[in-house]
Amino acid sequence: EDQVTQSPEALRLQEGESSSLNCSYTVSGLRGLFWYRQDPGKGPEFLFTLYSAGEEKEKERLKATITKKESFLHITAPKPEDSATYLCAVQATGTASKLTFGTGTRLQVTL
């Protein structure tokens, strides 16, 4: 059974204080790993897709990396507008298009 575990559950940072969110996954064969951002009361917004170990993707202050067992979302010099819940999901080979989601990391960035 595919599993995704995210840590920490919640993270509070001061503006400019860099950190990383963790996504540990167990999957029979990885087709893709996805990161989403979700604001309160809204649907998740796509950030990145990672396909294989060693791959990296960047967007503004966010950088996603992946190994064979986990993925990290690095946040460099965060701003208050980066406050949101960040979701990780995996898509396994042989499961058509289904995604398995983690429970998310709730990030708060304060001034």
Place this chain on the structure above:
Amino acid sequence: DGGITQSPKYLFRKEGQNVTLSCEQNLNHDAMYWYRQDPGQGLRLIYYSQIVNDFQKGDIAEGYSVSREKKESFPLTVTSAQKNPTAFYLCASSYTQGARGYTFGSGTRLTVV
């Protein structure tokens, strides 16, 4: 602009009532999904459909029903058999080929009154 639209944004249901949540997409995606989101539990799959007139149960299908008569539409009915329907419901769509992420709607918050 292409996207996925859920309606209504807020919905109130009385005990014993069935309610239907709407989900429409104009992205030409083959697959559509319904998830339920509760605090601390992440997204749980209710039903999904990869082709018109066909759908499969997800992890928590009891008390819910769906239909897929058109590629663009995937309505979810929350029946009176669903014992704890108060939640945030998310619809999503995707292509079925390759490693493709989902596009999500903005969600419907259902409350039992």
